[in-house]
Amino acid sequence: MLNRIDIDAKVFVGAALVMFFIGGTLTTVVPPMVDTSWSKPFENNDPSKGPTGKLLPYTEQEKKGHAIYVREGCWYCHTQQTRTLLADTKRSGWRGVDSPVSTPDEFVYDSPHMFGTKRTGPDLSRVGGKYDQQWHRTHFKNPRDLVPGSIMPPFPWIANNEEEFQALVAYLQRLGRAKNWRPDNDYEK
Amino acid sequence: MEEQQVIAEKTQGSTAGAVTRTVHTDTTSKWFLISSVSYFFIVGIVAILLAAKFVWPELLGTVSVLTYGRLRPLHVNGMLFGWLLACDMGLAFYYVPRLCGVRLWSEKLGCATAGLWNIIILSAVVELLAGHNQGLEYAELPSWLDLLVVVAWVMFGLNIFMTIANRKYTQMYVSLWYTMGTILWTAFVYLTGNLAVLFATGVNQANLNWMYVHNAVGLIFTPVGLAIAYYFIPKASNAPLHSHRLSMIGFWSLAFVYVWTGAHHMLHGPISQWLQTIAIAFSVMLLIPVWTVVYNFFATMKGQWHMVRENVPLKFLMSGVVFYLLTCFQGPMHSLRTVNAIVSKTDWIPGHAHMAVLGAFSFFAIAGTYYVLPRIFNVELYSNALANWSYWFLMIGGLGFFVTLWLGGFWQGWQWNNPSIPFIDTVVALKPVWIVRFFSGILMFAGITTFLYNFMATALSAKGRSAA
Numbered sequence: 001m002l003n004r005i006d007i008d009a010k011v012f013v014g015a016a017l018v019m020f021f022i023g024g025t026l027t028t029v030v031p032p033m034v035d036t037s038w039s040k041p042f043e044n045n046d047p048s049k050g051p052t053g054k055l056l057p058y059t060e061q062e063k064k065g066h067a068i069y070v071r072e073g074c075w076y077c078h079t080q081q082t083r084t085l086l087a088d089t090k091r092s093g094w095r096g097v098d099s100p101v102s103t104p105d106e107f108v109y110d111s112p113h114m115f116g117t118k119r120t121g122p123d124l125s126r127v128g129g130k131y132d133q134q135w136h137r138t139h140f141k142n143p144r145d146l147v148p149g150s151i152m153p154p155f156p157w158i159a160n161n162e163e164e165f166q167a168l169v170a171y172l173q174r175l176g177r178a179k180n181w182r183p184d185n186d187y188e189k
Numbered sequence: 190m191e192e193q194q195v196i197a198e199k200t201q202g203s204t205a206g207a208v209t210r211t212v213h214t215d216t217t218s219k220w221f222l223i224s225s226v227s228y229f230f231i232v233g234i235v236a237i238l239l240a241a242k243f244v245w246p247e248l249l250g251t252v253s254v255l256t257y258g259r260l261r262p263l264h265v266n267g268m269l270f271g272w273l274l275a276c277d278m279g280l281a282f283y284y285v286p287r288l289c290g291v292r293l294w295s296e297k298l299g300c301a302t303a304g305l306w307n308i309i310i311l312s313a314v315v316e317l318l319a320g321h322n323q324g325l326e327y328a329e330l331p332s333w334l335d336l337l338v339v340v341a342w343v344m345f346g347l348n349i350f351m352t353i354a355n356r357k358y359t360q361m362y363v364s365l366w367y368t369m370g371t372i373l374w375t376a377f378v379y380l381t382g383n384l385a386v387l388f389a390t391g392v393n394q395a396n397l398n399w400m401y402v403h404n405a406v407g408l409i410f411t412p413v414g415l416a417i418a419y420y421f422i423p424k425a426s427n428a429p430l431h432s433h434r435l436s437m438i439g440f441w442s443l444a445f446v447y448v449w450t451g452a453h454h455m456l457h458g459p460i461s462q463w464l465q466t467i468a469i470a471f472s473v474m475l476l477i478p479v480w481t482v483v484y485n486f487f488a489t490m491k492g493q494w495h496m497v498r499e500n501v502p503l504k505f506l507m508s509g510v511v512f513y514l515l516t517c518f519q520g521p522m523h524s525l526r527t528v529n530a531i532v533s534k535t536d537w538i539p540g541h542a543h544m545a546v547l548g549a550f551s552f553f554a555i556a557g558t559y560y561v562l563p564r565i566f567n568v569e570l571y572s573n574a575l576a577n578w579s580y581w582f583l584m585i586g587g588l589g590f591f592v593t594l595w596l597g598g599f600w601q602g603w604q605w606n607n608p609s610i611p612f613i614d615t616v617v618a619l620k621p622v623w624i625v626r627f628f629s630g631i632l633m634f635a636g637i638t639t640f641l642y643n644f645m646a647t648a649l650s651a652k653g654r655s656a657a
Contacts, residue, residue: 006361023449024377028385071320071322081458087608091608101459111387113398150613154246
């Protein structure tokens, strides 16, 4: 077999595909079957097991907001995952309370997923309720008016389009809200 | 030992055209190369604009179609598919028939493939600027274009496989294995990343997405890039490949190891720990295929290094090999949890990615293009001096780009890990890095421009001559 592999194209093709499919199947098809938390929406009513709450499907308006987030490529600059690093839980935290880490069951309704790979701007996995609507409007018009030194692009065509603006903010305000972790339900609107 | 000589003779035999001469028209190759080099230039402009936006965020800021989030996918897809993959295909259409000792199975089919590929790239530009983005990295193109990509890939694969099936030499040289591997794996990797993802959500979808993203580099650009290096290094240095057996080990370990590593894009993230650990273990194993391949290239060059001074293709090739070695050392290191905690999501990562796609694989493709250009057009290269300039522009610009982003990214990661530093301070701290990156980008663009100019001038001189 080994000495036929570089003279017989059919043997070669078979071997190349077998090698590929071993790893390919074990790392893509098998994991979601083994780890059911990938597909079961978050729900917890027992405070002793951590933050309580329930992941709800997206509303129509939130879906629209998600589509705008995709269209404008916000996800090239912002991640949506609080990783198992102390600094992440602190940066995603709120008034001295550390954020819980992100778990697969918080993202079951996400498609396309927005985990992201690059943090040119801060992580947004717990941004829901961090700022109010007025803040977002000013920020989208020109981020530097609120945060000098920011390199986030301005998005006047969103800030000036009431329907799009409302949808995008509705989407942002729900991010990270399935888990009720902030004391006293202290969320901006 | 005997095997190696057979290969050596075969690779050399085809340039020398010693025995029976097969006449290659290379029309397909020409079309692919002309379009890919043009896209390299056009998308280079987009790249500069993106780098500028990091320094002047309000530049063209009120024009929705030119916002950062729409230009970035255009840059990535344009460079990957418009430039690099198209150039790689153009070169495959050159070396596959020569390694098989026969003419390309069908030039007509090849030209149709080139035409279709151009339709895809031009439509992609329109769709992406309009914001029709599917929202998955590397898989941004809308489904109807994905479908055309599959059709084009089948046309390409059929042509290459039929040429190989008709080959005159029984033994297949390494470049042929890598090319066949690329065609087969790409088919499945692409379908996973563009079709299967649509039926999944959340972490499951992300896992399929990363499998695709990682293997787009590992099982598309790596094998076809290595096929090119394996073909052109012995050619350009006029020395037989050091070891056939070593190239086998490199190939089959790549075939087995690469596909397991996708989850390393989500280390520390919301994905099962055991899957992260598997991805890490296999990422480290990637050192095996890389080091065997690089050793083989260096051993081939033994006694031939003096040629690098005069020979532009060889310059690009051997610098590409060094970048390949470095980038593939970084990769496994990033996948270690401790290192990942610092560099992941920072500006280090684009530094790493550009060293792979520009420093290694684009350098191979440029080398191949410079090598085949006089041969397919049957004229002298327009200017060797200009070619040399294009090398130094790309090399110095590239190094400036990689090194500042590593330093900056590492520093950024360090700052992020100290939560008492406000995020915006870590943005402001990187401004000098982005300024240097912008100017390095200008240098790289100068390299691309001289490359394009040299290419077109050579092609036109051939046209002028045949008309005269």
